[in-house]
Amino acid sequence: MHTRRLVKRSILGSRVYAPSPTGDGAPVTGVVQAVKQENRDVSAAGARRSVYTVLMQDGSLKEFYEEEIAAGFNHTTAKVPLKSSLKQSSSNGAPESQKVEGGSLSPEAVEEQRMADSKRIGRDPDTRSVSLLEQKRKVVSSSIDVPHARRSEEEVDMDKVTAAMVLTSLSTSPLVRSPPVKVNEGLSGSWKDNGSAGPFTPSSNSSSGGYWSWSAPSDQSNPSTPSPPLSADSFKPFRVPSLGGVGPGPAGPEDPSLDEQDGSSLLFDEPIPRKRKNSMKVMFKCLWKNCGKVLSTAAGIQRHIRTIHLGRNCDSDCSDGEEDFYYTEIKLNTDSVADGLSSLSPVSPSVLSPPPPPPSPLPSLSQLPDSHRPPQSSDTKEPHASGTTPLSRSAPSALYLIHTDHAYQATAPVSIPSSNSNSAGSASTSFTPTNSSSFSISWQSPPVTFTGNSVSPSKSQSFGEQRSQTIAVLSSPPRATTALSRKVRGEGKKCRKVYGMENRDMWCTACRWKKACQRFTD
DNA sequence: ACTGCCGGGTT
DNA sequence: AACCCGGCAGT
DSSP states (O other): OOOHHHOOOTTTTTTEOOOTTSSSSSOOEEEEEEEEEEEETTTSSSSOEEEEEEEETTTEEEEEEEGOOOEEESSSSSOHHHHHTTTOOTTTTTTHHHHHHHHSSHHHHHHHHHHHHHHHHHHOOOOOOOOHHHHHHHHHHHHHHHHHHHHHHHHHHHHHHHHHHHHHHHHTTTTSOOOOHHHHHHHHHHHGGGGSSSSTTTTTTSSSEEEEEEHOOOOSSSSSSOOHHHHOOOOOOOHHHGGSSSSSSOOOOHHHHHHHHHHSSSSSHHHHHHHHHTTTEEEEESSSSSSEEEEEEEHHHHHHHHIISSOOOOOGGGOOGGGGEEEEEEEEEHHHHHHHHHHTTTTTTTTTTTOOOOHHHHHHHHHHHHHHHHHGGGGGHHHHHHTHHHHHHHHHHHHOOOHTSOOOHHHHHHHHHHHHTTTTTTTGGGGGGTOOOGSSSOOOOGGGGGGGGSOOOHHHHOHHHHHHHHHHHHHHHHHHHHHHHHHOOOSSOOHHHHHHHGGGGGGHHHHHHTTTOOSSSS
């Protein structure tokens, strides 16, 4: 590769110094347009002599032998003998170049050779009646530093790189559509104050960690390690406006190339993520204090935030990505809801009411948190159900996302709506961008928390006794399942006892396999 | 120590 | 799926 590049470096296009055409001795500069080999002295050892067609400053074309001109890449560089640079620019038809590259020719090299040959054949060395334009075209087509085939290959590579970057940014923040740089910018503006370790350490104890895991679990992946394909899936709705009802228009004017990459699906493992798309409806909810507007397209919500809250009238192209932090994605997936709640329901069916399929996002959002509260507190939910308080909407929306996650991951978040309902939106306003203090909850509870007493002490501190009760109830199911899951030891005789080890072949297969006996069931 | 059998590995 | 086995837990 490296040697290839050296070999392919061309003098074409280089600025050179040439003797003044007027003969007054002052050198003039020009740009090399073409190089020809002239077999002028056949008998000599260096059989060929190079002739350079130079486009002069006044627009005229002149030819010079290599001794006559000197090359420089810009005005400031010192003049260097042209010959030295020519030694390496043998791409223009010199047969030696192929030998330099080694015995085996790559397809690209063959292509280069073919093009160079055709060029040499097609152009009479003595004819200079070609127009400047045509000459330039030939130069570009035959002698440009990067051949076309290779360039397209590199373009594909760039696409992959770009796609990888997009995926990276997605895996860390599904809310952010822009490159990671923007994430940092936004964080430095909005989140860095709380002194957290960093945005990309969701498992770290504090606020920003909570933020990231907050939005990440919209799919069923562990918040601390979001899986790229799923994130990509969650990303899709951003870019597919047809999912929303706002309009068929373009979701966003910015960067159509990303859409193409999505379409090409270079890196995506499609079948699994795509499968869920049908039952998924994505809304975008403004998290600005006292707002809570819900739109069906990311562009719409961004525009809303940009214009209404950020007070920017300019188009989305002048956005710095800050809006991304002021809205959240609400996934309405009936399947996910069913899954998430079914995973909880076996624990305490009496407490959890089966969720009706949400007719619209907002009602379902207000219902879900209620289902986790003891029935006697249901009267307090009325104000929230009306949906007038932004707080009461933003927090449930987040909860909604979490419920699509694994049950054990939901243990911590579950307590949030409870506190919200009790202390009508004081500390629980945490989900508005202006107040990040609520993220002080110990967010990531270890999966072990399923034993009732393992509920994180910090959570008990943060929330009332009643809340921890609720958590205990919710986290009890695993314990019950473990207790019940292991079969009570059968009192009756088993194959081993009946037949003994010596008649092991008479055992039932289960006994032979050290499984629960199938023959002498209790 | 014996026994039942779960969870997981191998074929 | 059939088979095997380490290891846990009850007796």
